[in-house]
Amino acid sequence: MLECRSCGATCESGADEPWRCPECGHALDFAERPLPDGEKPDVDPLAGLWAFDAFLPVGREVTLGEGWTPVAESAAWDAQFKLDYVFPSGSYKDRGAALTLSRAAELGVERVVEDSSGNAGAAIAQYAARAGVDADIYVPADAKQSKLDAIEAAGATPVRVEGSRQDVTDACVREAVGGEAWYASHAWNPAFYAGTETFAYELAAQRDWDVPNAVVLPLGHGTLFLGAYRGFEKLRDAGWTDEVPRLLGVQAEGVAPVVEELHGPAAAARNDVADGIQIREPARFDQLLGAIENSGGDAIACGEAATERALAALHERGFYVEPTSAVAVAGLETYRENGTLDGSEDVVVALTGSGLKAD
Ligand SMILES: [Zn+2]
Structure with missing residues (x-):
C-alpha cells in the first residue's frame, strides 16, 4: 500500500x-513503516545494506553486494567521511537502485524508465541488468559520455531529450503514465528512499550505535538527505539510538531552492562544477524542509571556487570523488566559519560519487 x-x-x-x-x-x-522490535542484533557486514532488512519495506530480490561503505577518519578536516562512492556503479545511488529494482522484481515489472543526467541513470541501468529487466534512461542531450557509457554497457537504452532538465522528466513521465513502463525514479519512487535510509543504519552500526552530532550532505533532489533523515528517525524510534543528528545540506550556488526558501533569494553565479545537484524543483521539497526543521539542520549554497578547492584538497588526500561530492566538504568549512558548527562537534560528511566516471 x-x-x-x-x-x-x-x-x-x-x-x-x-x-x-x-x-x-x-x-x-x-x-x-517497518521497525524492528527488540534489541540491536549483531550486524553482519557481509550482508551489506541488507543487514538492516528489519527496517526495510522491500525484500532482497536484486543485489550486487552493495553497502557497508567505509568510514574514514580525516584529520585534515577533523571529521569522519563516509565513502559512499564505494559502490558497484560508483555512487550512493546504488542504495536506492537496489531497493527500487528489488521492488520492481517483487511487483513483476518487465520494463522500467528513469530520467537522470548522471549517477542515478547508471545505477538504475546496472541494477536493471542484474534484475533482467529492460530499462530506458532519459537523459539531457548534453549528458556526459562517461555516464552514457555505463548505461549502454549495461544494456539499457539512453533516450536523449533536447531542452531543459524538466523536458527530460516530462518525456520520461509520459512513457510511465502511458502504462508502458514502471517509473523507477530516484526522485519520486518511495523504494529509492527506503534504500537511502540504509546510510543511517550503516553509519550508526559502524560507530557502535553512537550517531554523530551532525551529518553534512550534498542536496539536490535530496535522495540521500531525506533517506538518511528517515533512517536516523527510525533508529531512534526503534530505541537503537538516542537522537537524530542535525542534517546540514549543501546546494550549488545559483540553483539552491532549499537555501532560498530558508534564507531568502541570493544573487550568485551558477556553480556548474556541482552539476549533479542542480535541481530547481526537488520532488519532495516539503519533506526536505521538514527534515531540516525536525533535525535542527540547515542548508547553504557553495560556489564554484570553493567547490574546486575542496575537490583538489580531497584528491590530494586520496579521496577520488567527483566534483559534485566536493560541495559537502566545502560546505563543512562554511558551516564552521559561520558558526553553525563549533569546533567540538562530532561531524560525518557523506562523499557520494566516484571521480572515475566524472568526465
Ligand atoms: Zn495527495
Whole structure:
C-alpha cells in the first residue's frame, strides 16, 4: 500500500500503481513503516545494506553486494567521511537502485524508465541488468559520455531529450503514465528512499550505535538527505539510538531552492562544477524542509571556487570523488566559519560519487 503524506490518499501497490498521488500530485510513500522490535542484533557486514532488512519495506530480490561503505577518519578536516562512492556503479545511488529494482522484481515489472543526467541513470541501468529487466534512461542531450557509457554497457537504452532538465522528466513521465513502463525514479519512487535510509543504519552500526552530532550532505533532489533523515528517525524510534543528528545540506550556488526558501533569494553565479545537484524543483521539497526543521539542520549554497578547492584538497588526500561530492566538504568549512558548527562537534560528511566516471 502506498500513501500520500500530503493529502492522505492511499493506493494499492502493483506494476500499474501511480507514480505520484492521483489526488494532489505529491510524491507517494509506503504506508507501512517497518521497525524492528527488540534489541540491536549483531550486524553482519557481509550482508551489506541488507543487514538492516528489519527496517526495510522491500525484500532482497536484486543485489550486487552493495553497502557497508567505509568510514574514514580525516584529520585534515577533523571529521569522519563516509565513502559512499564505494559502490558497484560508483555512487550512493546504488542504495536506492537496489531497493527500487528489488521492488520492481517483487511487483513483476518487465520494463522500467528513469530520467537522470548522471549517477542515478547508471545505477538504475546496472541494477536493471542484474534484475533482467529492460530499462530506458532519459537523459539531457548534453549528458556526459562517461555516464552514457555505463548505461549502454549495461544494456539499457539512453533516450536523449533536447531542452531543459524538466523536458527530460516530462518525456520520461509520459512513457510511465502511458502504462508502458514502471517509473523507477530516484526522485519520486518511495523504494529509492527506503534504500537511502540504509546510510543511517550503516553509519550508526559502524560507530557502535553512537550517531554523530551532525551529518553534512550534498542536496539536490535530496535522495540521500531525506533517506538518511528517515533512517536516523527510525533508529531512534526503534530505541537503537538516542537522537537524530542535525542534517546540514549543501546546494550549488545559483540553483539552491532549499537555501532560498530558508534564507531568502541570493544573487550568485551558477556553480556548474556541482552539476549533479542542480535541481530547481526537488520532488519532495516539503519533506526536505521538514527534515531540516525536525533535525535542527540547515542548508547553504557553495560556489564554484570553493567547490574546486575542496575537490583538489580531497584528491590530494586520496579521496577520488567527483566534483559534485566536493560541495559537502566545502560546505563543512562554511558551516564552521559561520558558526553553525563549533569546533567540538562530532561531524560525518557523506562523499557520494566516484571521480572515475566524472568526465
Ligand atoms: Zn495527495
